[in-house]
Amino acid sequence: MSTPGYRVWAVPGLPEVRAGDDVAKLIAATEPGLVDGDVVLVTSKIVSKAEGRTLAAEDREAAIDAETVRVVARRGPLRIVENRQGLVMAAAGVDASNTPAGTVLLLPEDPDASARAIRTGLRDALGVDVGVLVTDTFGRPWRNGLTDVAIGAAGVRVLDDLRGGTDAHGNPLSATVVATADELAAAGDLVKGKAADLPVAVVRGLPQAVRDAADDSAGDDTGARALVRVAADDMFRLGTSEAVREAVTQRRTVRAFTDEPVDPGAVRRAVAAAVTAPAPHHTTPWRFVLLESAGSRTRLLDAMRDRWIADLRADGKSEESIAKRVRRGDVLRNAPYLVVPCLVMDGSHTYGDARRDAAEREMFVVATGAGIQNFLVALAGERLGSAWISSTMFCREVVREVLELPDSWDPMGAVAVGRAAEEPRTRPARVVDDFVEVR
Numbered sequence: 001m002s003t004p005g006y007r008v009w010a011v012p013g014l015p016e017v018r019a020g021d022d023v024a025k026l027i028a029a030t031e032p033g034l035v036d037g038d039v040v041l042v043t044s045k046i047v048s049k050a051e052g053r054t055l056a057a058e059d060r061e062a063a064i065d066a067e068t069v070r071v072v073a074r075r076g077p078l079r080i081v082e083n084r085q086g087l088v089m090a091a092a093g094v095d096a097s098n099t100p101a102g103t104v105l106l107l108p109e110d111p112d113a114s115a116r117a118i119r120t121g122l123r124d125a126l127g128v129d130v131g132v133l134v135t136d137t138f139g140r141p142w143r144n145g146l147t148d149v150a151i152g153a154a155g156v157r158v159l160d161d162l163r164g165g166t167d168a169h170g171n172p173l174s175a176t177v178v179a180t181a182d183e184l185a186a187a188g189d190l191v192k193g194k195a196a197d198l199p200v201a202v203v204r205g206l207p208q209a210v211r212d213a214a215d216d217s218a219g220d221d222t223g224a225r226a227l228v229r230v231a232a233d234d235m236f237r238l239g240t241s242e243a244v245r246e247a248v249t250q251r252r253t254v255r256a257f258t259d260e261p262v263d264p265g266a267v268r269r270a271v272a273a274a275v276t277a278p279a280p281h282h283t284t285p286w287r288f289v290l291l292e293s294a295g296s297r298t299r300l301l302d303a304m305r306d307r308w309i310a311d312l313r314a315d316g317k318s319e320e321s322i323a324k325r326v327r328r329g330d331v332l333r334n335a336p337y338l339v340v341p342c343l344v345m346d347g348s349h350t351y352g353d354a355r356r357d358a359a360e361r362e363m364f365v366v367a368t369g370a371g372i373q374n375f376l377v378a379l380a381g382e383r384l385g386s387a388w389i390s391s392t393m394f395c396r397e398v399v400r401e402v403l404e405l406p407d408s409w410d411p412m413g414a415v416a417v418g419r420a421a422e423e424p425r426t427r428p429a430r431v432v433d434d435f436v437e438v439r
């Protein structure tokens, strides 16, 4: 067996590409000496130019807007977005380099279709079966420097799935899917270069990366689309600031839970986030009672129900109306995990007059609310739904007795926690101006 290796070279002699040009014909005219099994790497810029994707530069921001389907991260004028081709990249791939002053270039409308057309064109012109990649230059999270990746592909096995095989030591490969098309694109970039005006390269010696014509008829040539991670598998959908902002809005009241048990570690991580909330004069007014056994939950809920029924009877409600109300209060009972957040006034000041003592109490109440909100947001970050229910506030002494809490702990409701059994109903965005007064 010969030592593995391949050759990569740039294709010289291409003219400046203009709108309406046939890229395959231009490549063929350079007499590139292609043979079956070669991979031809074509810089997206010349494909865009040939496809007439040039715009007046006054429109750059508008062009980025038009190419954007989702903002992933924004810092100052820099936008990382998902564009209409499904690619996550800076400025949606709208490019102002290597184009005439006053113009910008959009990516090809459908880079896989562009790659297919070039592949077919080369077969027609030169009688060869080659793979074609349309490449573009990307920055990468976590890594400095840019590299070329494949944004369009035809006739290339873009991913090489090694899962199920073994490595040289016989260890099973359970996660290894090689991004062959990106590796090829990067190899081409080494010889194409940005300034050298060599927008096309050829890789020879890796025929296993190229699909043969027989494969084509199977109709399963996925193109470079297959290199884009789908949302469900993407652990990093948003930039950091965007994720923080979105985390707050992800918290919605969940009133129906699955039976899946709640990870007590996740709840403790949420408590750790809760106790970073702001609080008056260096106090820590938060306590969280975690009801981790079914027995403790049932004991509390039964005792609270008895007190509630007694309150309703004292209000003069009929037995029928009491039964109906009590049935409605099942959110806590149907949750797999309950938390009773409590307020403690440790460290509070006593002024001795009603106005200031009431203000002091309010400070502690709002600070407790801030802690509970932190808790709920952090739970949402753990993909746990929650409902903050008021009931324990209405029967504090019952709660203290059943849960054996000190008299100084004031229960501030109860939080039902669990995996949401249904998506919260969407609600129209609230209009900022309805909530602010500017002075």
Ligand SMILES: Cc1cc2nc3c(=O)[nH]c(=O)nc-3n(C[C@H](O)[C@H](O)[C@H](O)COP(=O)(O)O)c2cc1C
Residues within 6 Å of the ligand: 251, 252, 253, 254, 331, 387, 388, 389, 390, 391, 413, 424
């Ligand atoms: C202090 C407090 C007490 C609440 N008590 C109840 C309650 O007793 N029952 C209930 O179903 N929801 C209760 N909620 C949840 C609100 O109904 C809920 O936050 C509101 O409908 C807005 O929906 P969202 O949380 O999905 O944004 C309470 C919320 C707070 C902050």
